[in-house]
Amino acid sequence: MNETSGTAAAQPTERIPAAERREQILAAASVVFGERGYSGATTDQVAKVAGISQPYVVRMFGTKENLFLEVLARALERLVAGFRQIIAEPREHGDDEMELLAARLGGAYVDLIEDRGILLSLMQAFISGHNPVVGAKARAGFLEIYRMLRDEAGFPPDAIRGFLADGMLFNTLLAIRLPDIFDEDPDAEELMRCTFRGKLDLVLGATAAEAAADA
Amino acid sequence: MNETSGTAAAQPTERIPAAERREQILAAASVVFGERGYSGATTDQVAKVAGISQPYVVRMFGTKENLFLEVLARALERLVAGFRQIIAEPREHGDDEMELLAARLGGAYVDLIEDRGILLSLMQAFISGHNPVVGAKARAGFLEIYRMLRDEAGFPPDAIRGFLADGMLFNTLLAIRLPDIFDEDPDAEELMRCTFRGKLDLVLGATAAEAAADA
DNA sequence: CTGTTTTGTAATCATTCAATTACAACATTC
């Protein structure tokens, strides 16, 4: 027993450097925004998940909108950085060079959106086209990825379209939680299998791990 | 002058049969939910767009959630009915039979999601996987489309994946309003062109028409 | 014409929630 006197009462919130606390809040916010959407999420829910008080969340980021923008920016950064790293990796030349690169990028993308916070923050941004600030970030982010595939990866137009389209279908099937009904409807698994193909084990592994963590 | 005594005051809201009023409210709700999202939309905004009072909206549908579910159900109905009709149409057999059918279905889909209310209601549903009611409708709807493509259209797995993936990319690019920045960033148009190809004029026509209507 | 149903609103309530204020405890510096 090293601080509270006896009962396991909620410990009086450790003092933690602001920079670190900031990261905790962003992690919490990613989860909460992902689950409830921008408008549906409350600063209080974020605070509870982060284990601190609601006013602290607000003071750290000024407004709820700023907090969301920061979450979104982080997600985009991780996506762009991940892609750029893979593109920069040395690769042997050959007929299937592009296919192989696309497969690697696809794998990295699935890895990323296994994090539901990231997946749903991105999708939240997509449907916020009407919001001047969020919408602009979404458009800019999408175009940055496009340019990366075109200029750095050297993909031809059809490969770009195919890659982006597959990504958006991944997004959707994971967002609607299709794996949740695998045992109610075998078509659900069939659709997932036909969509993710080799990557399916990757997805299902993560889903199973999440379920285990929840329990 | 046929009803108000003199000034052009807001006319005292015509009496209209409930069934018809219901349709007006649903149309208004589709727009508002599409713009602001489920949580972001208010029953008052819907009421204003529909030209009636807020309590009437609530009384007609019981709750805001019911209203959204009805909007979503309508969107899914239109989508399913549209696809089924095209699949049922007689078509000449040949090597490119499937490609032609896919192109027709794709065109119908683009037609449908030009209605931003429908597009964004669907996307709202996609990111509501956590919500038991909305999430279930989204999963069921997606699987219905899948089965239709597999059983009624006779698409092989890869064609299904490609078709659905393209659709999800259409969704995203329209949702983020990529055409809005055509003159700021030429890559925006390039990406739209590489995604929609032949269908682009269709999309842009609608976008231009909307802009004209706004002005 | 009288009574009933349908279509509608004004007023208001109860909640929720982002944001503010005021304050306390801990840490650091000089």
Next chain:
DNA sequence: GAATGTTGTAATTGAATGATTACAAAACAG
């Protein structure tokens, strides 16, 4: 060991909003 800065919360506030209530006017039935 005071003074200053940092990390945190409790309490509150003001606005927004879904829902309810109570009422009014039009339409209609007999």
